Amino acid sequence: MLLSKSCVYGLRASLYLAARNQGEFIPIRTMSDKLEISFHFLTKILQQLTAEGILESFKGPNGGVRLTREGTEIQLIDIVLAIDGSQLLTECALGLPGCGVKNPCPLHDKWAETRDAIHEMLEKTTLTELVQKGKAENLRLTTDGGFDILFDN
Amino acid sequence: MLLSKSCVYGLRASLYLAARNQGEFIPIRTMSDKLEISFHFLTKILQQLTAEGILESFKGPNGGVRLTREGTEIQLIDIVLAIDGSQLLTECALGLPGCGVKNPCPLHDKWAETRDAIHEMLEKTTLTELVQKGKAENLRLTTDGGFDILFDN
DNA sequence: CCTATTTTGGATAAAAGAGTCTCAATAACT
DNA sequence: AGTTATTGAGACTCTTTTATCCAAAATAGG
Numbered sequence: 089m090l091l092s093k094s095c096v097y098g099l100r101a102s103l104y105l106a107a108r109n110q111g112e113f114i115p116i117r118t119m120s121d122k123l124e125i126s127f128h129f130l131t132k133i134l135q136q137l138t139a140e141g142i143l144e145s146f147k148g149p150n151g152g153v154r155l156t157r158e159g160t161e162i163q164l165i166d167i168v169l170a171i172d173g174s175q176l177l178t179e180c181a182l183g184l185p186g187c188g189v190k191n192p193c194p195l196h197d198k199w200a201e202t203r204d205a206i207h208e209m210l211e212k213t214t215l216t217e218l219v220q221k222g223k224a225e226n227l228r229l230t231t232d233g234g235f236d237i238l239f240d241n
Numbered sequence: 242m243l244l245s246k247s248c249v250y251g252l253r254a255s256l257y258l259a260a261r262n263q264g265e266f267i268p269i270r271t272m273s274d275k276l277e278i279s280f281h282f283l284t285k286i287l288q289q290l291t292a293e294g295i296l297e298s299f300k301g302p303n304g305g306v307r308l309t310r311e312g313t314e315i316q317l318i319d320i321v322l323a324i325d326g327s328q329l330l331t332e333c334a335l336g337l338p339g340c341g342v343k344n345p346c347p348l349h350d351k352w353a354e355t356r357d358a359i360h361e362m363l364e365k366t367t368l369t370e371l372v373q374k375g376k377a378e379n380l381r382l383t384t385d386g387g388f389d390i391l392f393d394n
Numbered sequence: 395c396c397t398a399t400t401t402t403g404g405a406t407a408a409a410a411g412a413g414t415c416t417c418a419a420t421a422a423c424t
Numbered sequence: 425a426g427t428t429a430t431t432g433a434g435a436c437t438c439t440t441t442t443a444t445c446c447a448a449a450a451t452a453g454g
Contacts, residue, residue, distance in 0.1 A: 089332070090334065093441080096334070096335055096336040103347065113400095115399085116400080116401075117400080126442090126443060127444095128443070128444055129444080134401090145401060145402090146401080146450090146451085147399085147401045147402080147449075148399060148400055148401080148450055149400065149453075150452070151451075152401085164348075176242070176243065181243065181244065182253055183246065184383070185384060193380055193382065194374050194381075194382070195252075195366070195371060198362050198366060201362070202362045206355050209351055213348070218348060222346075222347035227345055227349075228337055228340070228344065228345070228346050228347075229335075230337070231337060246411080247412080268430065268431090269430085269431075270429095279412090279413060281413070281414055282412070282413050282414080284432085285413090287431090298430090298431055298432085299420090299421085300419070300420040301419095301420055301421030301422055301428090301430050302421065302423070302428070302429045302430065303421085304422090304430045305430075306431085
């Protein structure tokens with residue numbers, strides 16, 4: 089798997105937040121219901137994003153979480169790095185420690201190229217971009233929930 | 242992680258075999274020593290590759306394993322599919338089941354592109370290609386073992 | 395001040411991946 | 425035939441990831 093499950097959940101939740109970004113705090117319970125993710129598990133993941141400064145939270149009634157920046161200012165890579173770390177973008181395809189231009193494995197060059205493609209994709213894609221696309225074409229954010237049904241209430 | 246540890250070990254072992262491909266059977270113990278991989282664990286992995294027809298094995302003294310085809314005829318993708326399956330090349334980046342052209346997630350298009358790049362890299366790279374490169378430049382197949390020191394005995 | 399709502403943080407449990415161990419089966423050599 | 429070298433197969437353990445649960449802290453509203 090490219091991204092851990094935690095990371096995927098973090099991305100989906102971030103897209104959710106970006107999609108209804110009115111500066112309001114959204115309860116995690118609402119998100120976990122809508123996105124069909126275990127509440128407790130999602131809570132843990134969002135705590136990481138909060139710790140990394142991607143989200144901010146507010147306790148108590150009317151509390152919840154929200155993005156600290158505009159969705160246009162948040163790239164997928166920010167969330168991936170916050171949850172999965174930089175392994176994916178630095179690791180050797182053959183698992184050799186310290187593989188790099190200086191002391192490469194035979195696959196290094198080819199893998200570095202591919203890895204850069206992944207990096208670039210994650211770095212150039214913003215939450216807002218995906219939200220706009222998702223809303224325009226009513227794409228899915230859950231097994232059977234399109235953007236339209238996720239935010240009505 | 243892109244590839245599982247099993248898969249990485251399988252790739253390293255396959256490269257080892259391709260590098261000394263004289264049609265001889267190589268004992269797994271030799272490979273596990275040279276490649277610094279747990280013997281029992283490597284055994285399991287190579288059993289998978291044998292079951293998938295990528296290797297053939299021979300029991301008893303002078304036994305071991307060898308590639309069933311020439312290294313020029315074995316692509317990295319063959320080994321990845323045999324060990325990790327096709328998940329990497331089919332799965333949705335947001336983990337949604339059945340994500341595809343028909344019922345996509347907002348990230349589908351971009352991810353499909355990147356995924357194809359990975360696929361292509363794995364599909365176009367043969368064992369022999371990497372072995373030649375590895376031998377020519379004495380690259381690493383283990384933490385500190387170059388191609389030159391791995392095959393002398 | 396009290397209660398309800400919500401995040402925080404830690405403990406625990408279940409599932410998957412990684413790694414180890416043992417014994418059986420096969421084959422070569424003496 | 426017996427001994428040794430090797431793969432095959434299954435059980436088992438350890439670690440990491442995924443998931444669940446519970447009590448504590450914060451906050452709004454009555």
